[in-house]
Amino acid sequence: MRVPVDWLGDYVELPDGVSGAQIAADLVAVGLEEEGLHGGDVTGPLVVGRVLEKHPEPQKNGKTINWCQVDVGPANGTGEPQGIVCGADNFDVGDLVAVILPGGVLPGNFRISARKTYGHVSSGMICSARGLGLGEDHDGIIVLPRLLGEDHAAQLEPGEDLIAVLGLDREVVGVNVTPDRGYCFSLRGIAREYSHSTGAAYSDPALLPVDPATGGGYAVELADPGIAPLDGVPGCDRYVARVVRGIDLTRETPEWMQRRLLEAGMRPISLAVDVTNYVMLALGQPLHAFDLATLQGPVVVRRARPGERLRTLDDVDRALDPEDLVITDSGTRVLALAGVMGGEDGEVTPGVTTDVLVESAHFDARSVARTSRRHRLTSEAAKRFERGVDPAVTDAAAQLAVDLLVELGGGTPDRAVTDVDQRAARGAVELELTMPSRYVGVDYDPGRVREVLTMIGCTLEEAGEGWVSVTPPSWRPDLTDAPTLVEEVARVDGYDKIPSEVPRAVGGRGLTHAQRSRRAVAGALAGLGLHEVLTYPFVGPDRFDELGLPADDVRRDALRLANPLSDEAPLMRTELLQTLPESLRRNISRGTRDVAVFEVDTVTRPATGLRAPVPGVGARPDDQTLEAIRAAVPLQPWHVAIVAAGQAERSGWWGSGRPVDVTDVVAWAHAVADTLGVRVDRRPSDRAPFHPGRCVELTLADGTPVGWAGELHPQVVQRLGLPARTGAAELDLDVLISASDHRTQVAPLSTHPMASSDVALVVTRDVRFGDVEESLRAGAGELLESVELFDVYVGDQLGADQQSLAFRMHFRAPDRTLTTQEVNAARDAAVTRAAQAHGAVQR
Incomplete structure (x- = not known):
């Protein structure tokens, strides 16, 4: 909104000699934004010119300029026509135009001088409305009869000063009107705000004699x-x-x-x-x-x-x-x-x-x-x-x-x-007079609160001890509740009176167990050399085909966005492995060959057919509507996913390297569970997008699925543009966090020596070593501290369908040194349990 200072003075009393800058500062004091000052910054000679000659001259760059001879009267000191280059074409010979001569200054401190351009010496400039700060029109130069009218322009003579004629000696204040202050899109509103800021006498231009409505008017x-x-x-x-x-x-x-x-x-x-x-x-x-x-x-x-x-x-x-x-x-x-x-x-x-x-x-x-x-x-x-x-x-x-x-x-x-x-009556707002002080932190006297509200046009009625009923003025549709009235009190009384104080941090409970757990997982994976990334959660339906998901796979049931950022990716991901491989592919395409990345983020599982209601914005939704909205929000569990390719151990003078394989991603998956203190079991699995023979499912002790880890299927790798033998894993962090005990139990360290005993068990090849290990743990009892597989033998000394698994078992008691008999008894009990469960025979 451009506010001419002399027009503003018709509605509010302005001090003598007040500048546009001071008026702008006074308006800023009541929350209006200054957009700029116009006028008063053009210095002459800016004169009337009559175009005598106009010669179009095409240029090599495709542009056509006009070499003009302009009569500027005695303003140039010689009375001779002035040669000026002009790029506009909206004028003809004989037109009166605005000409600024060398030595003049345009808005923005743009100084005019004679200079050589397009093969001519241009002694001045024919001005546009934008060049003079009269508006944003920059399509052509000012033709004075069109701007001022034929009658007024006919009174002008070449060489006559135009600064006063065009009002360039008068100042205009630019105000940026925010959406909630629509009443300031008028001189009436700006004058009222200036009055609020300075206390100047205000005269409402709308208070004029109005003919009353009658019957028989236009229907x-x-x-x-x-x-x-x-x-x-x-x-x-x-x-x-x-x-x-x-x-x-x-x-x-x-x-x-x-x-x-x-x-x-x-x-x-x-x-x-x-x-x-x-x-x-x-x-x-x-x-x-x-x-x-x-x-x-x-x-x-x-x-x-x-x-x-x-x-x-x-x-x-x-x-x-x-x-x-x-x-x-x-x-x-x-x-x-x-x-x-x-x-x-x-x-x-x-x-x-x-x-x-x-x-x-x-x-x-x-x-x-x-x-x-x-x-x-x-x-x-x-x-x-x-x-x-x-x-x-x-x-x-x-x-x-x-x-x-x-x-x-x-x-x-x-x-x-x-x-x-047919206007509806506007309701009143109940306001406690101490509310501005509580909200703003400044001690506003109740009398000052009443004064400010009355000043901005509100009607006040008593509504009990310390309360008033406030009816906002008709020009303030933004005043709808008590907090908006509080804001008006603070604004008109002065934002500068509100002290700048750093809020005091109140004591809290810190991070939740889930937050600490997610940070711990991210820190553990980063400590193992993986890089954390963040991917956009949007996918297209083609991604499910690229990952080889079966047609009836529940992971295809993705939430569709009503207004997606891209029509090619309108769905929310149901697994992190639907978006994380793209990060790996992008890094490899940019020359990084050995990459292991992970992401900790949410996935989206659509709610079962529920649709959230869309309440109006006029009032707070009721509890039933809010509950329906919450119920329709889809589940968004936290997951962690890993994708890796290239060398796990790089080659160099120290020896040959080793590529990433299934054992690496499985170990990283176990590291996530170990970080949270949750024991997980592994078992072979067949699940897209993994290689059916190189994938394991990780579960809790009770069989609850935690996630999968393994090598991606060769066809999936090819469709996604990833290196061969790319490994990946994805775990449900919410399941692991729920299973973790955030009250860490610290077991006392035993000072007694550990006893070890090796045992080799012959089983058929279809028996998993993990199952044998579980049997040994169950049979050995509480004295067993750990067990590890250290050798697997398949050869001539065994049958064609047999294998020998060698385990090292470590025993320790917390309160004494174990005897040989105790160690042997525990070992024999473990072997017996393995024999019963898997037909194992000790070698």
């Missing part, structure tokens, strides 16, 4: 009861229609109004348009004018119907959506997109239109915002409506527009005034 029907996406809120709850007849719209907009529009960043167009824009800038209420002669029946505000179209004023034919709120003639012919832009039907045309219907209405902010975004159509009206316009100023804005049209266009207003007002 208006509000036929929109509201639609579901907007919680049934009507798209329009107030519509004021005023008729002015006999207007001469060929009259030129007065210079003072054109100047203010230019300074505010809007280009003067015609009297009717300029008047509506002026009122919008002054009061914040967008208006629209219709040619009364083109209307055949009542104005009907409704939602668009399927198949309806509208050619808007920007000359674009638009297909309307059933959610679009439209203004229609008799409910049939669409005249405008409500609150966004008018249409060509009903457009006011100077020289043709004499009678106009002035529309001043209040449209729902969400409805306008959706329409604006749906059609990618941003207008000054839409910017204001989507942030919230004061519904109480609707009639005053229409009255001001009518008064200006009568004064400047010579029209006559109809006595009948239409004001269809």
Whole structure:
């Protein structure tokens, strides 16, 4: 929002000689953001120039420049034409233009000097609106008759100073209006905020004599009861229609109004348009004018119907959506997109239109915002409506527009005034007067709280001891509850009064057992030489085929995102191994051959057919709705996955290396369980995407699955672009953490010596050594400290289907030195248990 300082002074008392910088600082003090200062930074000579000659000269780069001779009168000291190079082409010989001569300075401290360019010495510059800081138009240079009007421009002579004419000696303050401060999209709102900041006397421009609503005015029907996406809120709850007849719209907009529009960043167009824009800038209420002669029946505000179209004023034919709120003639012919832009039907045309219907209405902010975004159509009206316009100023804005049209266009207003007002009463907010002090940490006196709330326009009523009932002003739709009122107290009283204090950390319980466990697992794997990575959890349905998952595999039942980042990956992963191999492939493709990576993250398991309700945003959902939302949230267990390829031990002068194999990934999987103090068992398994003969399943002692580890299937490796014999593992961390005992039990160390005994058992080849080991543990009893397999023999001394497994068993007692008889008895008991379970025979 560009705020001309002299216009601001019409509504609030400004100190003599106050600068734009000081005004901006005062506005920043009440929470408005300064966007920039304009004006006052252009120094001459900036003069009127008349184009005498214009010679287009094509360049090698495809661009065409114009070598011009411009009459600048006596401003250059010689009276001779000035040679200037200009890249724009929107002017002709004889046009009056704005010329800045060498020695002048443009905004941004851009100094002008004579310089050689495109084979000519350019002595100055023909200026654009953007170059002078008058707006963002940079498509061409300023042609003064088009900017100021033919009559005004005709009074100008070459060489005449333009700084005062263009208002460049007047300052304009740029304010960035945030979405919750829509009332500041007007001089009325900015002046009020300046008054809050400085205490200056404020005069509300909306407090003007308004003709009361009467019967017999132009018929208006509000036929929109509201639609579901907007919680049934009507798209329009107030519509004021005023008729002015006999207007001469060929009259030129007065210079003072054109100047203010230019300074505010809007280009003067015609009297009717300029008047509506002026009122919008002054009061914040967008208006629209219709040619009364083109209307055949009542104005009907409704939602668009399927198949309806509208050619808007920007000359674009638009297909309307059933959610679009439209203004229609008799409910049939669409005249405008409500609150966004008018249409060509009903457009006011100077020289043709004499009678106009002035529309001043209040449209729902969400409805306008959706329409604006749906059609990618941003207008000054839409910017204001989507942030919230004061519904109480609707009639005053229409009255001001009518008064200006009568004064400047010579029209006559109809006595009948239409004001269809269906506004709902706004509820009050209960506020405890000590609440601002508790929330902000500043001791606000209750009297100061009342003063601030009254200052911003609230109405206060007593509501009990220490409580007030606050009714926010009509121009503040953002004040909806007590915390927003607290924020206003802090803002107006001054953010600078809030001390900067570092919050004191309160005592807590620290990390949870699950958090500590996940950190411990990550630290253990990193300590073993693996690198932790983070992958995106999104996959496409083709990934399941690449991993060789069966058609009925539950891992294919993935959650589909309603708005995915990529259409190629619309699903949430159900295992980390669906995304982690991509990290391995990427690293290898960039030249890193020996890679072992792991990831600790969540996977997503869809809930069983539950769908979360979508509550409205107007109030906190009830407990039942919140419970339904929580129940519909899919399960997201924590997993850890490992993928590795290349050399586990690199070769060098110390010897040959060793490639990563199944034993490495299985050992890393065991390291995860060991870190959490959980004992897991292994057994052969056949599970995609692993090699069926080189995969083991890890389970708890009770058989609960923990995960799988092994070598990826050769076909999977080929489809994913990974090296041959790539190893992988994935474990369910939640299962391991639940099984771990976070109250660590420390066993006392025994000072007595350990006794060892070896035993070799002959079993058939289909017997797993792990099963034999379990039998030995179970038979040996509590004296057994550990057992390890140290040799496997298959040869001529055994049968073709037999193998010899040699175990070393370590025994120790916590309170004494074991005797030979005790060790032998425990060993024999272990052998007996293995013989019973597996038919083992001691060699």
